[in-house]
Amino acid sequence: MKKAICSDSMEATRLLHVDYLRVLNPSVIERLGYIRHALFDFDGTISTLRQGWEQAMIPVMLEAICGSHPVTPEIEHEVREYVDRSTGILTIEQMRWLVDAVRRHGLVGEPLTAAQYKQIYLERLLVTVNERVERVARGEVPPSAAMIAGAEEFVRALYERGVKLYLASGTDHPYVLREASVLGIDHYFIGGIYGALDATEANNKERIIQRILDEHGLSGNELLVVGDGPVEIREAVARGAIALGMATDEVIRHGWNPHKVRRLTNAGADMLAPDFSRIDILMRVLFPACGKSNDSLKGEVETCREG
Numbered sequence: 395m396k397k398a399i400c401s402d403s404m405e406a407t408r409l410l411h412v413d414y415l416r417v418l419n420p421s422v423i424e425r426l427g428y429i430r431h432a433l434f435d436f437d438g439t440i441s442t443l444r445q446g447w448e449q450a451m452i453p454v455m456l457e458a459i460c461g462s463h464p465v466t467p468e469i470e471h472e473v474r475e476y477v478d479r480s481t482g483i484l485t486i487e488q489m490r491w492l493v494d495a496v497r498r499h500g501l502v503g504e505p506l507t508a509a510q511y512k513q514i515y516l517e518r519l520l521v522t523v524n525e526r527v528e529r530v531a532r533g534e535v536p537p538s539a540a541m542i543a544g545a546e547e548f549v550r551a552l553y554e555r556g557v558k559l560y561l562a563s564g565t566d567h568p569y570v571l572r573e574a575s576v577l578g579i580d581h582y583f584i585g586g587i588y589g590a591l592d593a594t595e596a597n598n599k600e601r602i603i604q605r606i607l608d609e610h611g612l613s614g615n616e617l618l619v620v621g622d623g624p625v626e627i628r629e630a631v632a633r634g635a636i637a638l639g640m641a642t643d644e645v646i647r648h649g650w651n652p653h654k655v656r657r658l659t660n661a662g663a664d665m666l667a668p669d670f671s672r673i674d675i676l677m678r679v680l681f682p683a684c685g686k687s688n689d690s691l692k693g694e695v696e697t698c699r700e701g
């Protein structure tokens with residue numbers, strides 16, 4: 395049966411333009427209701443254990459490029475812009491860019507290898523991350539305090555609906571497994587957990603999204619991709635999947651981050667949400683019930699203004 399939500403897509407779209415869920419691509423409304431598989435990005439989308447990784451990566455890049463020379467505003471801008479743009483890709487890919495940048499600027503001698511730069515970056519980042527992981531593992535911090543608001547509840551709601559879930563991250567595979575397990579969410583991802591494998595691109599998001607579509611013979615409407623990075627959103631859009639961008643303020647773990655809003659809008663996200671705090675709205679929009687009138691949809695969506 396055709397969904398009532400589709401009967402007047404422009405009206406429905408207008409109604410969804412409230413503070414909680416933003417529909418950027420009105421035509422997505424017509425394509426909702428068929429989701430059977432869902433791929434989630436991990437860092438910044440579900441987990442905040444690595445919140446602030448950019449603050450570890452940017453200095454490593456600046457030191458590698460500039461050495462003992464002063465950091466110019468142009469180089470700093472270039473590095474910050476690249477880190478932002480590349481959010482979500484494999485770390486080794488970011489380090490390959492760094493090797494090129496070191497060579498291009500020519501301020502220091504021969505660059506290290508991408509693997510060596512990655513090692514330097516991870517050593518710095520892991521001091522903070524390990525501390526956070528340990529605190530959750532020891533029970534000093536509840537897992538929910540290291541996740542985006544409502545993340546586990548949303549993942550569970552999809553799981554209980556029979557949606558096959560996949561977790562994909564540009565972070566190295568063993569770390570993703572450990573962190574997903576510490577957060578107590580690994581068992582939901584029966585489709586698989588895909589972290590980066592050493593220096594290969596076997597688990598990059600482009601390939602994983604394509605593999606899910608191919609292996610199950612899915613049309614794009616049957617796959618939901620949820621992420622806070624431009625990479626997974628662009629790859630989802632390119633393959634006709636439903637792209638839900640999570641533009642969360644990771645520091646407080648809920649609410650809009652205006653920078654991510656711009657980044658995900660530019661990447662072509664179909665919809666944006668600030669967190670998973672309104673699962674009722676997310677589920678009703680993603681899985682519109684047959685026979686619901688626009689009036690009932692309006693009632694549901696407008697409630698989020700109060701929340």
Ligand SMILES: [Mg+2]
Nearest residue numbers: 435437438623
């Ligand atoms: Mg992310």
